[in-house]
Structures are given as structure tokens and as C-alpha cells.
Amino acid sequence: MEKAIAAPTPQLKRQHRKNRMRKATPYLLLLPSIIMIVAFLFYPMATVFYYSFQHYDISAPFYDGFAGISNYVDIFTKDKLFYSSLLNTFKWVISEVGLQLIIGLMFALLLNEKFRFRGLARTITFLPWAISGVLTSVMWMLMYNEHIGVFNDILMRVGLIEKNISFLSSTNQAFMSVIIAELWRGIPFFAVTLLAGLQNIPEELYEAAKVDGATRLDELKSITLPQLKNTIVLTTLLRIVWEFNNVDLLYNLTGGGPANSTMTYAMYIAKTAVKGSNFGYGSALTAIGFMILTVVAFLYLKFSKYNEEA
Amino acid sequence: MASSKKNQTFLFYIPVALMMLWTVFPLYWTLNTSLKPEGDVVQRTIQYIPHNITLENYINAWKDVGFDTYFGNSIFVSIFTVLLTTLVSLLAGYALGRYQFKGKNVFMLILLMTQFIPRSMLIIPLFVIFSKLGLISNPLSLILIYSTVQIPFAAILMSGFISNIPKELEESASIDGAKQYQVLFKVILPLLLPGIVATSINIFVYAWNEFLLALMLTNNQAKFTLPVGLSFMMGEFNVNYGALAAGSIIALIPSIILFAIAQKQLVNGMGGAVKG
Numbered sequence: 001m002e003k004a005i006a007a008p009t010p011q012l013k014r015q016h017r018k019n020r021m022r023k024a025t026p027y028l029l030l031l032p033s034i035i036m037i038v039a040f041l042f043y044p045m046a047t048v049f050y051y052s053f054q055h056y057d058i059s060a061p062f063y064d065g066f067a068g069i070s071n072y073v074d075i076f077t078k079d080k081l082f083y084s085s086l087l088n089t090f091k092w093v094i095s096e097v098g099l100q101l102i103i104g105l106m107f108a109l110l111l112n113e114k115f116r117f118r119g120l121a122r123t124i125t126f127l128p129w130a131i132s133g134v135l136t137s138v139m140w141m142l143m144y145n146e147h148i149g150v151f152n153d154i155l156m157r158v159g160l161i162e163k164n165i166s167f168l169s170s171t172n173q174a175f176m177s178v179i180i181a182e183l184w185r186g187i188p189f190f191a192v193t194l195l196a197g198l199q200n201i202p203e204e205l206y207e208a209a210k211v212d213g214a215t216r217l218d219e220l221k222s223i224t225l226p227q228l229k230n231t232i233v234l235t236t237l238l239r240i241v242w243e244f245n246n247v248d249l250l251y252n253l254t255g256g257g258p259a260n261s262t263m264t265y266a267m268y269i270a271k272t273a274v275k276g277s278n279f280g281y282g283s284a285l286t287a288i289g290f291m292i293l294t295v296v297a298f299l300y301l302k303f304s305k306y307n308e309e310a
Numbered sequence: 311m312a313s314s315k316k317n318q319t320f321l322f323y324i325p326v327a328l329m330m331l332w333t334v335f336p337l338y339w340t341l342n343t344s345l346k347p348e349g350d351v352v353q354r355t356i357q358y359i360p361h362n363i364t365l366e367n368y369i370n371a372w373k374d375v376g377f378d379t380y381f382g383n384s385i386f387v388s389i390f391t392v393l394l395t396t397l398v399s400l401l402a403g404y405a406l407g408r409y410q411f412k413g414k415n416v417f418m419l420i421l422l423m424t425q426f427i428p429r430s431m432l433i434i435p436l437f438v439i440f441s442k443l444g445l446i447s448n449p450l451s452l453i454l455i456y457s458t459v460q461i462p463f464a465a466i467l468m469s470g471f472i473s474n475i476p477k478e479l480e481e482s483a484s485i486d487g488a489k490q491y492q493v494l495f496k497v498i499l500p501l502l503l504p505g506i507v508a509t510s511i512n513i514f515v516y517a518w519n520e521f522l523l524a525l526m527l528t529n530n531q532a533k534f535t536l537p538v539g540l541s542f543m544m545g546e547f548n549v550n551y552g553a554l555a556a557g558s559i560i561a562l563i564p565s566i567i568l569f570a571i572a573q574k575q576l577v578n579g580m581g582g583a584v585k586g
Contacts, residue, residue: 029405030417032398033461040458041424044435051434110325121326123570125333130569131562132519134537138544138558139336142343148551150339153356184336238425245428248521252541266430270522273433286431293428 048290051283059277071284081260081268082285086292088175089244089265095179096186096243097236103183104190109224111191112198122195129188133248140181141253144168171261174254178262182249190235197231198224233304237297244293265289337562344368344555351552367556375550377557379532380539384561387449387535388517391456392510399461400506403468408477421462429459433526440527447530455527456517464509471505472498511572515565536561 055067075082111122128136143150144167152164167177205223214222225232245266250256256263256271263271269289272282343351344367345360371377406414436455437446445451475498483493521537528534534542540561543554 023411026405026409026411026414029401033402033465034417036398036454036458036461037420037424040436040439040455041427041432044432044439045427047435047438048431051438106325107329110329113322115322115326121330124330127337127566127569128333130515130519130565132521132537132565134521134540134544135519135558135561136336138540138554139340141544142551142555143336143339145551147354148352148356150356150358184332188333241426241428245430247430248537251522252544266428269430270433273437274526279434279438282434286428286434290428290431293426297426 045290048283048286051280052287054280054283056280056283057278067280071281072288074281075284075288081263084260085263085265085268088261088263091175092179092264093240093243096182097239099179099183100186100190100239101232101236104187105194107187107191108194108198109220111195126188126192128185129192131185133185133246134252136181136185137249137252140177140184140249141168144177144181144253168254169258171258174258175262178249178253181253182243182246185249186239186243189239193231193235194228197228201227233301237300237304240300241293241297244289244296265292340555340558340562343551344559346552348550348552351555367552368560370550371553371557371560375543375553375557376531376534376539377536377560380534380536380557381560383449383533384518384536385564387452387456388514390449390453391460391517392513394453394457395460395464395513396506396510398457399464399468399509400502402461402465403470403472406465406469407472418466421466424459424462430522433522436523437526445527447528447533449533451527452517452520452524452535455523456513456520460513460516464513467509468502468505471502475501508572511568514568518565 052071053067053069055063055065057063107125111118111125115121142148146152146164146166146169149164149167151167152161155161155165165173167173201224205227206219209219209223247264247267247270250262250264250267251270254262256267265285266289269282269285272278272285342358342360345363345365346357347362347364347366350357350360350362405411406418432455436451440446440448440451443451445454479497479501480493483497484490488496519537520535521541524535524538525541528538531539531542536557540554540557543549543557
């Protein structure tokens with residue numbers, strides 16, 4: 001007690017300063033990331049909401065100023081593309097995430113078996129994950145092409161079609177064609193993460209099941225899937241967000257056409273922004289998209305009962 | 311599944327072969343196209359194996375189409391993104407992995423939240439911000455935004471790697487009289503290196519591949535990155551398919567090499583990050 005009351009010695013002062021420094025250190029270490037995240041993520045998001053209430057048209061600068069909710073009213077009452085692009089997004093996300101999950105799980109199960117060249121097979125299977133969306137678009141565009149494309153040639157040889165199909169420019173096939181191309185790039189993500197999940201399942205569970213005479217299907221249903229549940233919930237959520245926003249393939253393969261049949265919501269925003277005239281309207285679309293995505297993510301986490309015991 | 315004996319029945323290899331075919335065929339087809347002379351590419355009878363192999367498409371893409379410029383721009387942007395992101399996320403990761411402090415959980419939550427900010431929704435505000443800063447068509451704008459987007463995930467990975475290094479190692483080094491920075495460079499950094507490499511490759515591949523922001527923030531062809539250059543070429547009225555394929559193969563090489571080198575760490579890192 002006496003010591004604490006006594007005048008601080010120089011040694012104690014140094015100790016105090018050292019303590020203060022120690023307390024400040026983590027905040028100093030975090031400072032650069034905080035500055036960058038605020039400046040280039042949070043501030044831009046805030047301006048989206050601000051612009052959405054403005055007339056902000058860079059092709060008509062005289063038309064600037066407060067717009068109230070008129071951008072929003074226009075979107076909900078006049079904009080047919082708003083509704084059709086949302087519907088397309090819904091189809092896009094469901095089919096991409098669903099198919100990627102199912103096929104990715106099949107790939108992961110295969111790659112989890114012990115077989116010759118397994119390492120090589122894993123490397124090759126995961127490869128598309130490192131390849132850009134634009135590159136994927138080029139590859140599939142070359143294969144889909146109506147005149148020089150290999151798919152038409154194969155289908156013709158097999159006898160399934162009689163004349164060449166324009167996969168990407170007919171409203172019947174375009175959406176399906178882009179979905180298949182995006183699968184190629186999306187499956188490896190699930191294969192990787194699910195394989196990591198599979199490797200964490202204790203071997204004993206399967207041994208016990210074998211003693212009980214369980215079939216492979218039983219094992220899948222009562223051991224593998226429940227054990228993978230948290231991984232599946234988290235990866236699918238990440239993919240839902242990612243596929244909702246994904247435009248690389250759509251932009252490069254179809255540009256949202258033909259006749260807006262492949263126009264998803266993010267593609268619609270991108271097109272509005274890149275054509276770059278009406279930023280106020282585009283910002284209102286963006287703000288709505290952000291809110292939809294937030295609600296979807298929240299509901300998804302709530303209903304999937306993430307982190308609860310199965 | 312947990313089969314202990316080697317599964318080598320013939321039937322098992324059928325799905326594996328299909329899996330390989332599905333993955334490899336698009337790559338093969340691009341390579342195949344890139345090696346054909348232009349006449350063979352547009353010929354109506356499809357050649358599954360190129361007859362007259364030539365490198366003219368590569369020379370054409372590199373010299374005339376401008377892939378030398380795009381390649382240089384992409385390398386520049388990707389390397390500086392990796393450096394900036396690694397540095398900043400290492401600092402943050404150290405704070406998160408080693409210190410207990412007020413607001414730590416809030417900060418973690420903020421990092422996670424950033425993952426849900428839709429990228430396509432940043433294009434308008436970022437265009438406005440970088441126009442005001444005079445950084446449109448300047449690689450600095452891409453380096454800044456790519457780093458910012460990658461920092462949260464990288465910081466979380468780094469903090470995981472750092473907290474895996476026993477604290478006692480640091481403490482015993484300080485007791486032996488080493489200064490703080492000596493501890494960092496001599497003890498922590500070498501142990502962190504594999505983690506840093508895996509994270510850096512992840513960042514590089516992202517920066518190398520990003521398209522939409524690069525498209526929006528660049529309107530000068532001399533500043534195009536590879537994805538924007540490819541997209542621009544695809545959109546041309548008279549697409550030169552051979553050169554397009556060759557350009558794609560050129561764009562593919564760095565990420566394939568890095569991926570092959572670090573595939574294992576990458577997969578482990580990713581798997582660890584999304585483990586439930």
C-alpha cells in the first residue's frame with residue numbers, strides 16, 4: 001500500500017509508459033486495416049444510400065439534386081427489368097449453388113477415396129478454381145460457338161441435332177449455357193472445402209457403422225452429411241452471396257442478352273454502372289440489392305440453424 | 311469415405327475419368343485452338359488435334375493485340391496488391407492473434423461483415439471516389455481496392471496462423487534479451503512463412519483474375535489488366551479466335567504455376583477457414 005502512495009520513481013514512470021504503449025499496440029496494429037476498410041468499403045456503401053436519393057446523372061449534370069424517393073418509386077412501379085432480373089437472379093443462384101453443392105460433394109467423395117494418382121486428380125480437379133471468370137468465358141465461348149464450336153460438332157456426330165445451335169444467342173439455351181459454364185468454375189470450391197470437411201470426420205464413426213452393417217448410403221445419410229452440416233451451411237452461404245453478385249461470365253458470354261433473358265440483378269447494376277449515365281438510379285438499385293442480400297443471408301442463417309446440433 | 315483398403319476396381323475409375331474429362335476439356339480446347347493457324351480455327355470441319363501446329367497466335371496476341379502490356383499491368387497490380395495486403399493484414403492478424411483488447415470482437419465482426427458487402431455494388435461509388443481522387447486508369451486505384459477487399463479474409467487467416475505459434479516461443483526469446491523486433495523477425499516470421507505464402511498466393515490469384523472493378527476503373531487501353539483486355543477482345547466485331555485463345559493461355563500460366571506449387575497449403579488454408 002505504502003508503495004502505491006509514494007511518489008512514483010522514474011522506474012515506475014517508465015513502467016507506466018510501457019503499459020500504456022502495450023495497451024495501445026493492438027489498436028495501432030489495426031489502424032491501417034481500419035482506415036482502408038472504412039475508406040474503400042464502408043464509405044462507398046454509405047454513399048450508395050446517399051446517391052440513391054439524388055438525381056445524379058453524369059450525362060445530364062444540370063439535373064443534379066435531391067430526388068426524394070423518386071428513384072425507388074420508379075424502380076418499383078415502372079421498371080420491368082427490375083422484376084425480371086430478380087427472377088433471373090433467383091434462378092441463377094438456386095441452380096448454381098444447388099448444382100455446385102451436389103456435384104462438388106460427389107467430387108469430394110471420389111477424391112476422398114484412396115486410389116492411384118489421387119494427388120494428381122485432386123490438383124487437376126481444383127484447378128478451375130484458380131481461373132478467372134473472363135478466362136472461363138473465353139474457353140466456353142470457343143466451345144459454344146455456333147460456327148467453330150466443338151459442342152455442335154459433337155452433338156452432330158452423335159446425331160442429337162441436325163443443324164448447328166447458337167447456344168449463347170438464342171433465348172432458349174443462353175441461360176442454361178452460362179449456368180453450365182459457371183458450374184465448371186464453381187464446383188472446385190465445394191470440392192475443396194467439402195473434402196477438407198470429410199477429412200475431419202473421425203474414422204471410428206464409419207468403423208462403428210460397418211459393424212452395424214450399414215450400407216454406403218446409410219453412412220452418407222447418417223454420418224457424412226450430418227458431420228458436414230456446418231461446412232455445407234457456411235460454404236453455401238458464401239456461394240449464395242458470391243453467385244448473387246457474380247457477373248463475369250454473364251457480362252462476357254451474353255452481356256445479359258438475348259432479350260434480357262440472362263440479365264441477373266448484379267448484371268443489371270453492372271450494365272447500368274458501366275454504361276455509366278444515371279448513377280442515382282443505379283445507386284437505388286444497388287441499395288435495394290444490398291438489402292435483399294442482407295435479408296436472404298440473415299434468413300438463411302436462421303433457418304439452417306448454423307452451429308446447432310443436428 | 312473411410313475405406314481402408316485401396317479402391318482400385320475398374321468401375322471406380324469411370325467416374326474419376328469423367329471428372330477429369332469435365333475439368334480438363336475446356337483447357338485442352340483453348341490450347342488446341344491457340345495452336346492452330348487462323349485458317350484451321352475457322353474451318354468447318356473441327357480438328358480435335360491440331361494438324362499444323364504454329365505459335366503465330368501467341369506472337370500475334372503478345373505483339374499486336376497488346377497482351378505484353380496487359381500482362382505487365384496485371385503483374386504490377388497483382389504484386390503490389392500482394393505486398394500491401396500482406397503487410398496490413400499481418401499487422402492486424404498479429405493484433406488479433408496475440409492481444410486481448412477492448413473492441414476485439416467488434417472488429418472481428420466488422421471483418422466478417424465486409425465479406426457480405428456485394429462487390430458489384432461498389433462499382434458506382436468507387437468510380438465516383440477514384441474520379442475525384444484523379445485515379446481512374448491509374449493502377450494505384452486497383453491496388454488500393456483489391457487490397458481492401460482482401461484484407462479482412464487475409465487478416466483472419468493470419469491471426470489463425472499467429473495464434474498457432476506458441477506464445478512461449480516469443481516469451482523465452484524476450485527473456486533471453488532479444489528486442490521486440492528481433493523476436494518478430496527471427497522467431498515469428500520464419501514460422502509464419504508457409505501461412506504467408508499461402509495467403510499471398512490467394513491474394514495474387516484474386517488480383518490477377520478480378521474483372522468488374524478493373525473494367526470500371528480503367529478506360530485507357532494502355533492500362534488494361536489481362537481480364538479487361540480479354541473481355542475487350544471478345545467484344546470486338548471480328549473476333550480473332552486464335553489470338554484470343556493464345557491470350558487466354560498466356561493469362562493462365564502464372565496462376566496455374568502458383569496453384570500447382572502451393573495447391574496443398576491453399577486447400578488446407580481454405581478448408582481451415584470455412585470449417586464449421
